[in-house]
Amino acid sequence: MRVGYARVSTNDQNLDLQLIALRKAGCDKIYSDLGISGAGFSRPGLQQALNALNSGCTLVVWRLDRLGRSLPSLIHLVEELGRRDVDFQSLTESIDTRSSGGRLIFHMMAALAEFERSLISERTRAGMEAARMNGKHLGRPRALSMADIMQARRALSSGTPPQIVADTFGVSSRTLRRYLRTSEGFH
Known part of the structure; x- marks a missing residue:
């Protein structure tokens, strides 16, 4: 049919x-x-x-x-x-x-379409690398700056509960913990 x-x-x-x-x-x-x-x-x-x-x-x-x-x-x-x-x-x-x-x-x-997808992918990667080399941050904007992290550390060390500190910066307590953990060597 x-x-x-x-x-x-x-x-x-x-x-x-x-x-x-x-x-x-x-x-x-x-x-x-x-x-x-x-x-x-x-x-x-x-x-x-x-x-x-x-x-x-x-x-x-x-x-x-x-x-x-x-x-x-x-x-x-x-x-x-x-x-x-x-x-x-x-x-x-x-x-x-x-x-x-x-x-x-x-x-x-189909092969031409695959080739086109590969070219687009290569151009995207090259553009991202060039942006990184020029000091541009790629992806989602950072939720907390280094100054915010330092202020959060001070608040936590003075006894402010983690949830209140997280709420103050408009992030979840999980996000706050992640930022504190990944910035350990930068106090």
Whole structure:
């Protein structure tokens, strides 16, 4: 069985071109979403299409971007379909995982997506390292400054209960203990 899926982002757009192409491609059932973004995969028509697929079926779309905009997410979805023994076909890009050539094209796209993720990760790490070398603090702002820690130590040594000291600085007693422990050599 061939299951078609069509989507347009706005209610002003028309599904006709996609529906005609899907019918011409021999789709037995066609599901659609009207006026729904392709950013996420939580769409009623898409869920119906995915639920209609059984082993040996093929999911058919007019164009890849009708299924989704994120290449890594598309790859994940098509790989999940493959695990269910469901094939995938995109009419415009001529991707058909039923053929060895179609699987090759799809895997090349997956490799490019993985390469892109690696480049982004490398750039992020390099940017973080450069920021660290320039003395910038990365991550969440510190809950307590060194002056706060010293003031907390004085309050605790004068007998103020830890919970009251923590409340004074707007942190939990656990956070206060962690800061006191990690700053041991800095009094």
